[in-house]
């Protein structure tokens with residue numbers, strides 16, 4: 001069966017033609033700004049050709065010919081995150097309440113976790129991916145934005161027993177899929193498409209969704225999403241799971257402009273590029289029914305497994321307070337909650353990476369810490385110095401005390417320097433130097 005034929009499961013000939021035609025058009029570009037660093041008005045003044053999304057907070061469209069945001073130092077320093085405007089609808093529909101614990105089961109490279117963390121305060125995330133390399137990318141994206149409420153893990157929740165069932169308030173399941181909604185972004189997805197691949201993914205998606213319901217607290221919510229146009233990976237997954245268990249139900253998503261709903265499951269929505277400015281996406285919301293099973297707490301509110309006077313000095317200097325301090329492979333993390341997870345789910349980061357331990361007791365502040373801090377105590381660079389700094393050069397400055405300092409430009413922290421007798425030694429990460 002070819003791609004066009006398989007869409008007949010839920011679309012008319014006319015709708016299929018419109019959808020396939022939209023896949024030949026230029027893809028859209030969008031980003032979400034980091035409201036901890038800039039507001040919508042200032043961003044729009046700085047980049048007047050961006051266009052505000054009609055209803056998503058902090059989201060802008062742009063043309064690639066106007067701005068190459070992906071290559072800007074502002075991207076590396078967390079002023080915004082480049083992400084498709086359709087995928088941002090996941091956090092829009094999730095609407096987590098304050099103080100809730102969210103599991104993002106398939107999180108890398110981070111669009112859903114990051115947009116939710118930027119838009120909702122006082123929520124805590126465990127953001128996981130099965131791929132170690134992709135989990136590292138997720139971790140470094142979080143690092144640039146200076147987000148402090150995310151623990152990144154690597155593992156497969158399908159491989160764990162039921163010890164942490166009934167633990168999470170919300171689960172984002174952005175499932176691995178055949179990727180037909182990415183045809184405009186990644187041509188190789190199109191060449192690689194087959195109905196066999198779709199059906200293989202469907203089995204994994206059904207298993208993941210069943211596991212997600214197990215892990216959810218009674219009355220908690222799941223957003224299930226894919227970037228596939230296939231009925232088999234979208235509606236059919238939900239219908240299959242709901243037909244086989246009676247502890248969850250579908251929740252109707254509120255109406256948005258540009259949505260498409262199929263008659264087979266009209267509580268969920270498809271995003272099609274000819275109806276909405278963005279790539280394709282399927283989104284459904286489920287709720288676990290109220291029941292008497294015991295809610296598990298996997299949260300520990302105080303753990304200190306590293307102490308040193310140097311660390312205390314660093315924390316005091318920047319007025320930092322964390323309930324938990326963890327040493328993971330000589331990287332020190334500050335976070336407010338510790339989580340007990342099964343052994344085969346490995347932590348990659350917990351909250352803010354404060355510093356690295358070098359030679360037993362020498363602490364080198366991390367790039368992540370620079371992005372977490374406000375600019376109050378930073379050394380302000382001028383335009384010429386910024387170029388040198390981003391290039392990785394040293395900068396000469398007199399009248400500064402020896403030691404580590406953050407440098408900033410236009411009210412954005414760039415990273416750390418070490419002042420040694422009037423020379424600012426550069427700690428900007430080597431991979432990001434321009």
Ligand SMILES: C[S@@+](CC[C@H](N)C(=O)[O-])C[C@H]1O[C@@H](n2cnc3c(N)ncnc32)[C@H](O)[C@@H]1O
Nearest residue numbers: 106107108109110111112129130131156174176
């Ligand atoms: C659609 S992508 C996720 C995109 C991500 N949510 C975002 O917004 O940037 C699917 C991810 O699922 C991961 N994955 C596949 N099988 C998995 C499993 N069993 N457990 C966890 N992650 C899995 C893949 O490595 C991939 O990164």
